Amino acid sequence: MYTKSFAKKYHEEEFVEKEFILLPFFKEILNNKSWKKLVDLGCGSGYYARRFASKDKKIVGIDANVNQLSIARKIEEETKLGIDYVESDLNNLKTIESDSFDVAFLNYVIVEISDKEIIKQIFNEAYRVLKKGGILIIGQVHPHNINKNSHVVK
Numbered sequence: 001m002y003t004k005s006f007a008k009k010y011h012e013e014e015f016v017e018k019e020f021i022l023l024p025f026f027k028e029i030l031n032n033k034s035w036k037k038l039v040d041l042g043c044g045s046g047y048y049a050r051r052f053a054s055k056d057k058k059i060v061g062i063d064a065n066v067n068q069l070s071i072a073r074k075i076e077e078e079t080k081l082g083i084d085y086v087e088s089d090l091n092n093l094k095t096i097e098s099d100s101f102d103v104a105f106l107n108y109v110i111v112e113i114s115d116k117e118i119i120k121q122i123f124n125e126a127y128r129v130l131k132k133g134g135i136l137i138i139g140q141v142h143p144h145n146i147n148k149n150s151h152v153v154k
Contacts, residue, residue: 035102042109046072053081091121107139
């Protein structure tokens with residue numbers, strides 16, 4: 001689904017979900033000094049990974065789509081925020097060490113998957129890579145229904 005042109009268009013859209021729903025919620029989390037490592041599961045073009053980045057935090061973005069990751073990596077080359085982007089299916093994070101993240105972020109991923117076994121595997125992997133007491137944040141607002149350039153919310 002995320003062809004090169006679709007990935008570019010999706011990256012360029014300004015969605016209400018990003019600016020007015022999820023980011024205000026994240027301010028409290030982002031300002032918390034106790035967490036040091038966050039994994040953005042299904043990072044796409046890296047929009048949220050870039051918002052989470054700071055000098056004292058380690059951010060890893062993971063996505064299976066090379067078109068989305070190429071946008072994220074290009075922006076990382078230009079901005080040098082220190083974000084690592086990894087190509088991987090979320091249901092098999094074999095390159096990610098267990099108990100290694102304080103926060104895992106999963107946004108707009110589950111809504112696109114119809115196979116409940118894959119969804120279970122994704123949650124199992126998220127749990128595996130989180131440290132004990134870690135936080136899993138799930139955002140599932142469908143962005144295509146709340147584009148801020150639209151006058152009507154569908």
